[in-house]
Amino acid sequence: MSLVVFALILWAAGWAINVRIANGPGGTTRAGALAVPIIFGATLLGMWELMVRGFDVPRVILPPPSMIATTFSENLGMLWGDFVQTILKGALTGYLMGCAAAFLVALLVDRYDYLRRGLLPLGNFMAALPIVGTAPILVMWFGFGWQSKAAVVVLMVFFPMLVNTVAGLSDTTNMQRDLMRTYASSWGQTLLKLRLPAALPFIFNGLKVCTTLALVGAIVAEFFGSPTLGLGFRISTSIGQLDLGMVWAAILVAAIFGTLFYGIIAGLEKRLTYWHASQRG
Template sequence: MSGGMILVVFALILWAAGWALNARLAHGPVSQTRAAQIAVPVIFGLTLIAMWELIVRGLAVPGVILPAPSAIAATFVAQAGTLWEDFVQTFVKGALSGFVIGCLAAFAFAILADRTEFLRRGILPVGNFMAALPIVGTAPILVMWFGFDWHSKAAVVVVMVFFPMLVNTVAGLADTSAMQRDLMRTYGAGYFQTLVKLRLPAAMPFIFNGLKISTTLALIGAIVAEFFGSPIRGVGFRISTSVGQLALDMVWAEIVVAALAGTLFYGAVAALEKRVTFWHPSHRH
């Protein structure tokens, strides 16, 4: 048996071992503990990465098709400066600023629209319809309007996150029962008191749902908009040029950056949600 095949067989053995370990953890007495719930997916992920490395080496897959994880890690370390520059351009300047502007605008608009029943009835279906449309398609138009730099990327993000956020906030503000509102009225609470003390807290699960959807949309919008023109930095720009140069290790390093940014962003919003909506059934243990 050649050396390559031994590595592939070893990868399969590793897979079986990882799966067996996970099966023991999942069915054993420790399965309900927090540690096991984290350990099982981590073991699964590590097994996959190890298999990837072994199979790429064992079958001698060329780097232009699939680079090994070690090669990606090496590029990640060696190109850290470039990656950081791209991260700042795409995530901090494009996605984050667009996310903040878009979510705040949708929130303010929802509060205004919520004051009349008529507007609310009109905005919900239209907003739901718009949220289902392929809004990324506006990227070429917005790049034309706002230029190649991060402003156009932020604009695409604003348009993309606006409708999911609007629909969720409007639906959330309507999510109080007549009994609860009557109680506020018997307390003599005015519109603003009812809004701040009852309806906004009640809307928080919906608002955070919108925010969580928007985190992924924001990154997608910022990256896709770079395909339509960008200055010579940014995750989307680097991906499309590196693909052209067949430098796939660089592409994967950028994907790692995007994945880390996306996961941390989502995680941050989810952690905030846990603190704000601690009273909601889905967060009680």
């Protein structure tokens, strides 16, 4: 019971520190903006650990963070294999193929107005559908290997990317296009010098949305069949063995990579679209 009381004290202390930092002079600085969420996260982790131990929660329901950390560090080799199988082979391949295909189709759609009026409503419709549902079919077609996972990812990222890129390519004003016309620039030149740069914020928005979708697609597809490694396989088999520490470790891998992947794309966006209003603010 004392552990529970200690958890509550920890919570109050963390919150009090955050209130002081946020409302004090440090609240507007970079260090303050970084410290507050870190303290909040650390407090939550500490509470989790203490509560689980204090209330004697069974390990098969909620393992404490320390146990997850040990499982994670003890099984680094196996988790690395899962990481390569699911994320590098399945998710990343599918992501690159899907986004590239969507970009090329977007250029076509943008070139021919008839295609735009025909394909864009379909694309908008498909972007809202639960495409994860195609996973069992694709696993049946492409086998249990990473190819079927990549195929699911291609389908999942294609439509959001297409819709975003097409929206971006039409995001220039008449005035700008007229200027290009007075320079007698061809379609290709207009595209390269005006419309692609103008579309970049939208393209990056699509790329960022797709990072999470790619991971979700690759992991969920493994629930329908996989070789004996992969994050989705690890999650589903470890649940069967009630080894929740391993489940959380696998989720931790996905979470770390998801955040990193998103961060890389966001960093690239910052470098390439530094001129856009959303980046200067």
